[in-house]
Amino acid sequence: MTEADYPFSFVAFLDILGFSAIIDSACDSGTALDIIHRLSDALQDAKHRVESGWSWEKDKLAVRMFSDCVCVSVPAQIENFDAFFQLLALVQSNFVRRRICLRGGVAIGRHFANEYLIFSEGLVAAHKVESSVAEFPRIVVPGEFWSFVTSHGYDEDIIWFKDTYIWRDPWDGQMIVDYLNFMPFTRRNEPEHNGRDLRAHKAFIEESLSALASRPRVLKKYRWMAAYHNSWCAQEYPEHPDLLIGSSPEAGT
Numbered sequence: 001m002t003e004a005d006y007p008f009s010f011v012a013f014l015d016i017l018g019f020s021a022i023i024d025s026a027c028d029s030g031t032a033l034d035i036i037h038r039l040s041d042a043l044q045d046a047k048h049r050v051e052s053g054w055s056w057e058k059d060k061l062a063v064r065m066f067s068d069c070v071c072v073s074v075p076a077q078i079e080n081f082d083a084f085f086q087l088l089a090l091v092q093s094n095f096v097r098r099r100i101c102l103r104g105g106v107a108i109g110r111h112f113a114n115e116y117l118i119f120s121e122g123l124v125a126a127h128k129v130e131s132s133v134a135e136f137p138r139i140v141v142p143g144e145f146w147s148f149v150t151s152h153g154y155d156e157d158i159i160w161f162k163d164t165y166i167w168r169d170p171w172d173g174q175m176i177v178d179y180l181n182f183m184p185f186t187r188r189n190e191p192e193h194n195g196r197d198l199r200a201h202k203a204f205i206e207e208s209l210s211a212l213a214s215r216p217r218v219l220k221k222y223r224w225m226a227a228y229h230n231s232w233c234a235q236e237y238p239e240h241p242d243l244l245i246g247s248s249p250e251a252g253t
Helices: 019-025 029-051 078-097 121-134 143-152 155-165 196-211 216-236
Strands: 008-016 062-066 069-075 102-113 118-120 166-168 175-177
Touching: 008 019, 008 078, 008 121, 019 029, 029 062, 029 078, 069 078, 069 102, 069 118, 069 121, 078 102, 078 143, 078 155, 078 175, 078 196, 102 121, 102 143, 118 121, 143 155, 143 175, 155 166, 196 216
Parallel strands: none
Antiparallel strands: 008 069, 008 102, 062 069, 102 118, 166 175
């Protein structure tokens, strides 16, 4: 093994929230297979859409799920940051469309993975971000990524990063992956879309807020989602106030 086999990489650690309950709900093989299909389809669709836009060497863009965790990695090169963040946004939006929430963190560090094991300082660092900072159903992006893009990228890379992939969370100022930007009101290939994804996102949050009213520890996660949804829709689609959740509860209260 050479140093090239343990390269600096962009690495994400994603945690599937409520995974034990998802497993417990699979009371028969048919239900379990349906859940497995939903999880696998969410990951494969995102990876296929990203891979189709770039010419990748085998396994350079890696997505691996183990238990309730997902690891995404790609060599830490400026030409890869676009695909890395696009993949994260697509994975998160795909999961939430299936009413499954993700919490995560990202980092830059050395990373090795094959079919048998993952050995990664990057994954350890990303896990620390997820476990100590993320708290809500969001993927937190540390400032080192902003420094990397501004130091190595061109002006268009910086604009693309901050305007397409990143949302500054008003709750605490953290940079997070802006997955709602990948659930637009209109779709060129679906003339009748009419905000269907955003309306489904709204319904999922409203139903969760109602169902979990007596569980404050879980409820605060959906209150955060409601605040993100409302602030994002109010900024991006002010002409559609019907997209807003009835009230705008603040995260963590």
